[in-house]
Amino acid sequence: MTVDPVAIARDLVRCRSVTPEDGGALAYLQGVLAKAGFAVHRMTFAEPGTAPIENLFARIGSEKPNLVFAGHTDVVPPGDEAAWHHPPFAGEIAGDKLYGRGAVDMKGGIACFVAAAADYLAANGGKPKRGSISLLITGDEESVAVNGTIKLLQWAAERGEKFDHCVLGEPSNVEVLGDTIKAGRRGSLNGTLIVSGRQGHVAYPDRADNPIRGLVALITTLQAPLDDGSAQFAPSNLEFTSIDVGNPTVNLIPGEARARFNIRYNDHHSQTALKMLLERRAHDAAAGRVHYAFEWQPSNADVFITKPGPFTDLASAAIAEVTGRKPKLSTTGGTSDARFIKDYCPVLEFGLVGQTMHSVDECTSVTDLVTLTAVYRRIIEKYFG
Numbered sequence: 001m002t003v004d005p006v007a008i009a010r011d012l013v014r015c016r017s018v019t020p021e022d023g024g025a026l027a028y029l030q031g032v033l034a035k036a037g038f039a040v041h042r043m044t045f046a047e048p049g050t051a052p053i054e055n056l057f058a059r060i061g062s063e064k065p066n067l068v069f070a071g072h073t074d075v076v077p078p079g080d081e082a083a084w085h086h087p088p089f090a091g092e093i094a095g096d097k098l099y100g101r102g103a104v105d106m107k108g109g110i111a112c113f114v115a116a117a118a119d120y121l122a123a124n125g126g127k128p129k130r131g132s133i134s135l136l137i138t139g140d141e142e143s144v145a146v147n148g149t150i151k152l153l154q155w156a157a158e159r160g161e162k163f164d165h166c167v168l169g170e171p172s173n174v175e176v177l178g179d180t181i182k183a184g185r186r187g188s189l190n191g192t193l194i195v196s197g198r199q200g201h202v203a204y205p206d207r208a209d210n211p212i213r214g215l216v217a218l219i220t221t222l223q224a225p226l227d228d229g230s231a232q233f234a235p236s237n238l239e240f241t242s243i244d245v246g247n248p249t250v251n252l253i254p255g256e257a258r259a260r261f262n263i264r265y266n267d268h269h270s271q272t273a274l275k276m277l278l279e280r281r282a283h284d285a286a287a288g289r290v291h292y293a294f295e296w297q298p299s300n301a302d303v304f305i306t307k308p309g310p311f312t313d314l315a316s317a318a319i320a321e322v323t324g325r326k327p328k329l330s331t332t333g334g335t336s337d338a339r340f341i342k343d344y345c346p347v348l349e350f351g352l353v354g355q356t357m358h359s360v361d362e363c364t365s366v367t368d369l370v371t372l373t374a375v376y377r378r379i380i381e382k383y384f385g
C-alpha cells in the first residue's frame, strides 16, 4: 500500500480541528491506519471544567521493541481568516507549498510518519520485520493538555502497553529540514508576587504604606540571573509578564500590588529548589520591611533531557543519510507533550521546519513532506534492523 504524505497532510489540514474540536481529523487517520494494518482505538477523555477531547491509539505487532510515534491533530485558532492569502482550512497547494493551519504544527509531521510506516509495512508483507509500531495521537496539545497525551499514556499503561522509544513529530527544525532534533525541554513555572501595604491619601504618604515601592525592590532582586546554563541548556530565565495595581484613583495610595512572572528553567533546578531560591531572595531583599507572599501555580512542565546515546545516534544517522545534514541536539523553545512521554520511555522530537507555526499563512514545503517521510522511513528501517 503506497500512501501519499502530501495528500494526508492536505486532508488533515481540511479538518477544522481547533482545540477542543476534532473536525473529523482522528476519524480520517483511523481510516488510513486501519487500511495499513494497525489496530486502532479511539477514546474520549473528559474532566470537570474542561472540554471532552478525542484521542487515538494505534498499534501493529505485539512484540518488543515498540517504537511509538506521538503527535497532535489539534491546532491553534487561525485568528483573522481574512488576513490569510490561502484560507486556513482549505489545504491549498501553490508551487512547492502546502498552506493551512497545522501544516507544520503538526498535521504535516503526522502525515509523514503514517506514510512512512505504511510504506515500511507494505515492503515487509504487511507487518513489522520484528517488534511493534504504535501511534499516540491526541487532540489536546495546544490548549490545557489535560485530556490528551497525559491520559492517553495512562490508558495505554493500564492496558499493559509498553513503549521502548518515542519520536514526537513536533516541528523541531529551525531553518531547514535536518538541522535540529529536540532532545529535552526546559521546565516552566508560573508565579505571582503579592506585596501588601496600607491604603491612604497620596498627600499623606506617612500615614500609608505604598506596596509599589516594595514590589519594585523585590522585582529587581528576582530578575537577577538564576544560573549560567548547563551542558545541554541555556541559562534559566525569569520574566515578569504583568504588574497589576488596578488603581483608577489618582490621589490614592493602593493597599496591594501584584506581579506575575514565568520561569523557564534548566536542569540545574527542580521546581521545589527554584521556589526556595526565590523565596530566599525575596526574604533578603524585603529585610523585614516589605510584606509579601508568593502564589505558585501548579505546573506539569518539568525540565527533562534525553541523553545522547544509541537512540539519538540512530535518528541523527537517519537524518544525515536522507538530508545530508548533521542535526544538532537542542533543548530550546516552549514545552511539548514530550514532558509527559519522558516518564514512559526516551523521547526525541523531530518534524518539519517550525518557521511559520502559529502564524498567518502557516505552510510547509511539499519537498519537506517528502523528505521527512523518507527520514521517518529510514528511522523505522534502522530501528528494526
Ligand SMILES: [Zn+2]
Binding pocket: 072, 105, 106, 141, 170, 171
Ligand atoms: Zn505542536
